[in-house]
Amino acid sequence: METHVKILGWLYIVLGLLGIISAAIVFVAVAGGGIISGDRQAIIITSIVAICVGGFLLLVSAPGIIAGIGLINFKPWARVLTLVLGFLNLPGLPVGTALGIYTLWVLLQEKTTPLFENAI
Numbered sequence: 001m002e003t004h005v006k007i008l009g010w011l012y013i014v015l016g017l018l019g020i021i022s023a024a025i026v027f028v029a030v031a032g033g034g035i036i037s038g039d040r041q042a043i044i045i046t047s048i049v050a051i052c053v054g055g056f057l058l059l060v061s062a063p064g065i066i067a068g069i070g071l072i073n074f075k076p077w078a079r080v081l082t083l084v085l086g087f088l089n090l091p092g093l094p095v096g097t098a099l100g101i102y103t104l105w106v107l108l109q110e111k112t113t114p115l116f117e118n119a120i
Contacts, residue, residue: 001111008106009071011099012064012082019061027054076116083107 027050034046067085070078086103089096106112 001106001109002115004106005071005074005112005115008082008103009068009078011102012068012071012085014068015095015099016061016064016068019057019064023054023057023061026050026057030054074115074118079107079112079116 030050030053031047034043034050037043037046063081064085067078067082071082082103086100086107089100089103091097092100
């Protein structure tokens with residue numbers, strides 16, 4: 001199960017990084033659209049929208065990266081955080097559902113619990 005926990009950790013890190021990249025792309029595209037228009041009011045509105053949407057994507061992606069790093073290091077708090085994220089991922093068809101099911105399967109196994117109890 002040690003290998004599955006590490007794979008799960010890397011999955012959360014990679015998906016979190018993809019979320020951060022998405023946040024940057026959304027920010028540049030939306031804010032850039034306003035800048036390209038040259039209209040002062042459009043620049044202000046698109047900048048606000050870009051900050052809000054990009055910030056939201058960043059905020060949603062960060063816990064996955066933190067959880068993934070914690071899983072790789074077998075931190076007990078990471079198991080709890082990842083279980084919460086796994087439950088929250090379940091409605092996100094198809095990738096979120098697959099990740100949520102894999103998360104629950106890996107972290108709720110009897111063989112997995114001792115890996116996190118012995119961590120410092």
